[in-house]
Amino acid sequence: MARNRIALIGGGQIGGTLALLAGLRELGDIAIFDILDGIPQGKALDIAEAAPVLGFDADLSGAKSYDVIRGADVVIVTAGVPRKPGMSRDDLLAVNAKVMVAAGHAIKRYAPHAFVIVITNPLDAMVFALQKASGLPANRVVGMAGVLDSARFRHFLADEFKVSVEDVGAFVLGGHGDTMVPLVRYSTVGGIPLPDLVKMGWTTRKRLDEIVARVRNGGAEIVDLLKTGSAFYAPAAAAIEMAEAYLKDKKRILPCAAYLDGQYGVKGLYVGVPVVIGADGVEKVVEITLNASEKAAFAKSVDAVRVLADDTFRLEPALG
Numbered sequence: 409m410a411r412n413r414i415a416l417i418g419g420g421q422i423g424g425t426l427a428l429l430a431g432l433r434e435l436g437d438i439a440i441f442d443i444l445d446g447i448p449q450g451k452a453l454d455i456a457e458a459a460p461v462l463g464f465d466a467d468l469s470g471a472k473s474y475d476v477i478r479g480a481d482v483v484i485v486t487a488g489v490p491r492k493p494g495m496s497r498d499d500l501l502a503v504n505a506k507v508m509v510a511a512g513h514a515i516k517r518y519a520p521h522a523f524v525i526v527i528t529n530p531l532d533a534m535v536f537a538l539q540k541a542s543g544l545p546a547n548r549v550v551g552m553a554g555v556l557d558s559a560r561f562r563h564f565l566a567d568e569f570k571v572s573v574e575d576v577g578a579f580v581l582g583g584h585g586d587t588m589v590p591l592v593r594y595s596t597v598g599g600i601p602l603p604d605l606v607k608m609g610w611t612t613r614k615r616l617d618e619i620v621a622r623v624r625n626g627g628a629e630i631v632d633l634l635k636t637g638s639a640f641y642a643p644a645a646a647a648i649e650m651a652e653a654y655l656k657d658k659k660r661i662l663p664c665a666a667y668l669d670g671q672y673g674v675k676g677l678y679v680g681v682p683v684v685i686g687a688d689g690v691e692k693v694v695e696i697t698l699n700a701s702e703k704a705a706f707a708k709s710v711d712a713v714r715v716l717a718d719d720t721f722r723l724e725p726a727l728g
């Protein structure tokens with residue numbers, strides 16, 4: 409059986425880590441595209457040279473031409489620029505929306521049957537832009553945010569309780585930004601919901617509130633430490649988990665930025681919700697019951713995402 413093909417649009421910090429992780433997990437052959445000549449070729453060769461030591465077989469290629477993504481089964485998009493000093497929010501939206509248009513057109517041309525995972529920020533708007541530009545069905549284009557946000561939540565909880573990260577489950581809804589909604593009620597340690605752990609005296613409500621605030625600020629915390637860039641190990645790991653769920657038809661339930669067509673009372677927008685990922689892409693949006701305060705927080709997050717998406721579509725005429 410021929411190997412699957414994983415294409416990475418963007419060969420920067422996350423792109424390079426994605427290539428290494430896809431190799432280590434033996435997800436398939438790997439192609440890296442970047443506009444910087446030498447970077448995709450160099451990273452592909454470097455990882456290919458690690459393969460004999462690490463013990464995996466994969467064909468690695470890198471190019472400055474979109475042709476390299478031809479026939480990909482999964483495409484992961486990290487291409488774009490970060491916000492630089494002096495750049496307004498709208499400048500960033502306009503620049504990265506243009507990158508999504510180019511990537512979307514290339515995917516339509518070279519990999520129209522792929523499952524596409526977008527990581528480029530601002531995530532909820534960029535995944536929508538890419539879906540529009542590619543013309544791919546919405547169930548085949550998702551955004552990576554919730555797996556990362558809930559992984560951060562899980563790490564902080566495991567650290568708080570001094571238990572294995574494997575025994576911690578965490579739930580995050582909404583947009584990928586400071587309006588995200590970490591759901592305490594649906595997050596568990598060893599299957600025990602967090603509010604019960606407060607009753608058991610393991611922690612306090614105040615401590616949980618501090619952890620939730622840290623999850624919301626998770627991206628900025630890393631930027632403050634790194635100073636020259638943003639997180640890349642955890643975002644790459646999160647996207648690889650989503651790619652694997654698709655390629656192996658695992659039907660994992662993962663929080664992703666997915667297109668909502670009435671679910672959660674939202675129509676025509678990409679927002680972070682739990683979905684089932686299997687061989688058909690997003691096979692189902694899982695609708696959980698929210699209480700009044702969770703509903704209010706989710707609605708606020710949806711409003712923020714809608715403003716971002718509207719501005720992106722206004723700024724990039726090709727999406728109209």
Ligand code: APR
Nearest residue numbers: 418419420421422423442443444486487488507527528529
């Ligand atoms: N086409 C292809 N690649 C591009 C384009 C383009 N039009 N424009 C920029 N790139 C490439 C850059 O050359 C760079 O190699 O995208 C890559 C981005 O890599 P980094 O700057 O290292 O950023 P990274 O840390 O990988 O994050 C990528 O993910 O989490 C988000 O906010 C983050 O939007 C950012 C994205």
